Amino acid sequence: MSKYNLDYLNELEAEAIYILREVAGQFEKPALLFSGGKDSITLVRLAEKAFRPGKFPFPLVHIDTGHNFPETIEYRDAMINRIGEKLIVGHVQDDIDAGNVIEQKGKNASRNALQTVTLLNTIAKHQFDACIGGARRDEEKARAKERIFSVRDEFGQWDPKRQRPELWSIFNGKIHKGENVRVFPISNWTELDVWNYIRRENIPLPSIYFAHQRDCITRNGQLMAATEFLNMDEEDVIERRNVRFRTVGDMTCTAAIESYATEIDDIINEISESKISERGARMDDKVSEAAMEDRKKGGYF
Amino acid sequence: MEILKFITAGSVDDGKSTLIGRLLYDTESILADQLEALHRSNRKNDDGTIDLAILTDGLKAEREQGITIDVAYKYFQTDKRKFIIADAPGHIQYTRNMVTGASNSDLAIILIDARKGVVEQTVRHSFLVSLLEIPQVVVAINKMDMMDYSEDTFNSIVKDYEALAAKVTLKQVTYIPVSALKGDNIVYPSSNTPWYNGQSLLDHLETVQIVADNSSTHAYFPVQWVVRPQTDELHDYRGYAGRVLSGSLKVNDQVTVLPSGFTSTIEQIDLLEQQYDEIQAGRSATILLKDDIDISRGDILVSSAHHPQVSQLIEADLCWMDTKPLDTSLTYLIQHNSKVTRCKIQEVLYKVNINTLEKEYSEEFKLNDIGRIAVKTAEPLVFDFYQNNKATGGAIIIDSRTNVTVGALMLRANAE
Numbered sequence: 243m244s245k246y247n248l249d250y251l252n253e254l255e256a257e258a259i260y261i262l263r264e265v266a267g268q269f270e271k272p273a274l275l276f277s278g279g280k281d282s283i284t285l286v287r288l289a290e291k292a293f294r295p296g297k298f299p300f301p302l303v304h305i306d307t308g309h310n311f312p313e314t315i316e317y318r319d320a321m322i323n324r325i326g327e328k329l330i331v332g333h334v335q336d337d338i339d340a341g342n343v344i345e346q347k348g349k350n351a352s353r354n355a356l357q358t359v360t361l362l363n364t365i366a367k368h369q370f371d372a373c374i375g376g377a378r379r380d381e382e383k384a385r386a387k388e389r390i391f392s393v394r395d396e397f398g399q400w401d402p403k404r405q406r407p408e409l410w411s412i413f414n415g416k417i418h419k420g421e422n423v424r425v426f427p428i429s430n431w432t433e434l435d436v437w438n439y440i441r442r443e444n445i446p447l448p449s450i451y452f453a454h455q456r457d458c459i460t461r462n463g464q465l466m467a468a469t470e471f472l473n474m475d476e477e478d479v480i481e482r483r484n485v486r487f488r489t490v491g492d493m494t495c496t497a498a499i500e501s502y503a504t505e506i507d508d509i510i511n512e513i514s515e516s517k518i519s520e521r522g523a524r525m526d527d528k529v530s531e532a533a534m535e536d537r538k539k540g541g542y543f
Numbered sequence: 544m545e546i547l548k549f550i551t552a553g554s555v556d557d558g559k560s561t562l563i564g565r566l567l568y569d570t571e572s573i574l575a576d577q578l579e580a581l582h583r584s585n586r587k588n589d590d591g592t593i594d595l596a597i598l599t600d601g602l603k604a605e606r607e608q609g610i611t612i613d614v615a616y617k618y619f620q621t622d623k624r625k626f627i628i629a630d631a632p633g634h635i636q637y638t639r640n641m642v643t644g645a646s647n648s649d650l651a652i653i654l655i656d657a658r659k660g661v662v663e664q665t666v667r668h669s670f671l672v673s674l675l676e677i678p679q680v681v682v683a684i685n686k687m688d689m690m691d692y693s694e695d696t697f698n699s700i701v702k703d704y705e706a707l708a709a710k711v712t713l714k715q716v717t718y719i720p721v722s723a724l725k726g727d728n729i730v731y732p733s734s735n736t737p738w739y740n741g742q743s744l745l746d747h748l749e750t751v752q753i754v755a756d757n758s759s760t761h762a763y764f765p766v767q768w769v770v771r772p773q774t775d776e777l778h779d780y781r782g783y784a785g786r787v788l789s790g791s792l793k794v795n796d797q798v799t800v801l802p803s804g805f806t807s808t809i810e811q812i813d814l815l816e817q818q819y820d821e822i823q824a825g826r827s828a829t830i831l832l833k834d835d836i837d838i839s840r841g842d843i844l845v846s847s848a849h850h851p852q853v854s855q856l857i858e859a860d861l862c863w864m865d866t867k868p869l870d871t872s873l874t875y876l877i878q879h880n881s882k883v884t885r886c887k888i889q890e891v892l893y894k895v896n897i898n899t900l901e902k903e904y905s906e907e908f909k910l911n912d913i914g915r916i917a918v919k920t921a922e923p924l925v926f927d928f929y930q931n932n933k934a935t936g937g938a939i940i941i942d943s944r945t946n947v948t949v950g951a952l953m954l955r956a957n958a959e
Contacts, residue, residue: 259827
């Protein structure tokens with residue numbers, strides 16, 4: 243892959259910066275949804291390009307399930323420290339404690355679905371009118387249909403049959419009070435584009451993206467990190483494996499892949515040759531053919 | 544490496560989704576888990592082979608009805624190029640979604656069913672491609688397998704289409720006989736069409752010249768945001784953040800701020816810690832000027848040598864995209880890049896019957912209607928004609944009651 247000349251990265255970068263500045267110009271109270279994953283880390287770099295030497299015209303918002311990889315939280319806090327921007331954390335635990343949501347039970351329990359409630363509550367509490375996210379259209383087929391400026395009603399719902407026309411580079415962010423817009427500046431990037439950009443820009447990443455040794459169990463054919471958050475029983479055999487993570491979500495729903503890729507070049511080679519898609523490692527997408535569409539209709543990221 | 548963005552247009556059963564599926568499948572762009580889902584699906588072709596069309600229908604309603612409702616974007620790359628496919632609906636009902644996909648495309652693939660030839664939908668799609676000024680067109684004459692790969696059939700459809708292309712003024716048209724179902728001339732040249740000496744579809748897509756939207760050489764930079772750190776060490780820093788939509792800008796260039804008309808000189812071009820001597824069309828940057836003048840979001844910096852149109856009365860082609868018809872008594876919002884102002888559609892000059900291409904005279908402008916109008920704006924717009932510069936010649940109409948985008952405008956003439 244390294245033989246390709248990377249001119250297209252400038253094109254993708256310019257488009258993303260343009261979109262971020264449209265958010266700044268069009269909304270009263272925007273926010274950048276930060277998960278600690280590579281896509282939102284890329285968004286932070288793009289925001290630096292869009293607004294430095296000024297401050298970001300929005301805070302970063304992290305919806306913390308409480309089941310994050312500790313490496314992600316460590317990275318997040320160090321990054322906030324470095325860039326000197328405001329961070330708002332919405333805790334899923336708070337919604338569990340308040341009885342707004344009920345923790346799932348059983349072996350495949352995950353807080354993934356509970357996040358939506360905390361996200362919507364955080365949006366309402368701070369009255370955010372736009373939320374910038376790192377979703378990409380190449381990830382999943384419902385996302386492949388979504389506009390760059392995607393309007394949500396006051397219940398946070400996406401209506402895929404009534405999307406606004408979106409022409410040229412003209413983004414209509416006009417909304418009524420209570421509605422909000424989800425904005426996806428890297429819609430047109432592929433997984434490989436993100437990695438090539440991270441390499442070009444020399445952006446540091448959480449260590450879990452790189453190969454390391456970890457205790458894992460195999461569940462539904464996937465390698466999962468053996469953690470206190472995962473409900474395990476005597477059938478689960480813990481093995482020490484050489485793994486890395488291709489996407490970073492909750493520890494309970496993000497599968498690891500066997501890997502020895504310790505450098506970014508190794509990762510880029512690995513992805514170029516991979517025959518499995520990125521979200522193939524996400525248990526949350528495997529529920530049904532329309533799993534993502536249904537979650538988005540309910541207000542998910 | 545370059546990115547080619549293309550749209551596919553065809554009517555319901557022309558095999559558009561199958562064509563895209565075939566392109567992805569034969570370039571090995573479908574990953575194992577997606578392929579597995581494909582094999583698992585109950586939807587199969589009549590001969591039991593996998594139905595490649597499922598790859599692009601992303602919504603439940605689309606899978607239920609077997610039609611495309613909204614644009615789906617697909618990404619793949621070969622050794623030569625990166626591709627973004629806008630898989631657009633062909634139904635007249637979803638014309639606005641096709642227009643969304645077409646607005647950013649470098650090339651359009653128009654599918655024709657070899658058994659049916661040029662039909663009403665072909666006329667409509669070709670007209671839209673011409674209206675949106677997509678510079679390159681491929682006519683893929685599909686289902687050649689069902690016509691025994693007949694050269695005569697192909698030639699006769701080419702002849703019909705040439706007449707249509709002349710009528711809607713399409714310049715660059717390439718004709719390829721294909722079978723999306725069987726894979727003929729999609730990625731690999733086919734031995735079933737020995738009489739065809741041209742490229743396969745993929746070969747063509749990999750080598751066709753990409754004509755930039757912003758091929759105009761005039762420098763045009765809309766200001767999106769003013770960067771003012773207001774810190775002790777950067778107390779006087781005022782940077783104008785935006786994207787060069789056409790031409791290029793250099794340090795020491797003289798620029799004019801429109802519509803105010805003030806002039807100044809570029810002092811510095813920034814992007815994060817980097818400084819540039821020059822920025823080209825397409826790039827985003829932050830510009831600092833030598834003089835302290837009043838500039839805010841929506842203003843345009845242009846090279847002082849360039850005089851774009853500055854007008855409050857403009858003739859434009861309008862594509863209406865809302866279920867509520869156009870109301871000429873109503874005040875709408877018009878958005879042109881980062882500029883939003885109020886407007887009225889003052890007059891409907893004519894409508895085009897997009898199936899017959901005849902002009903009609905009627906005040907009524909409904910969903911999916913297209914025609915020429917005159918728009919009056921509260922503040923002047925700074926633009927080039929759409930036919931000269933797509934990046935600066937398009938605008939949208941917003942209904943301020945619903946906030947919905949209800950119209951697309953291709954600015955064609957200054958009526959002041």
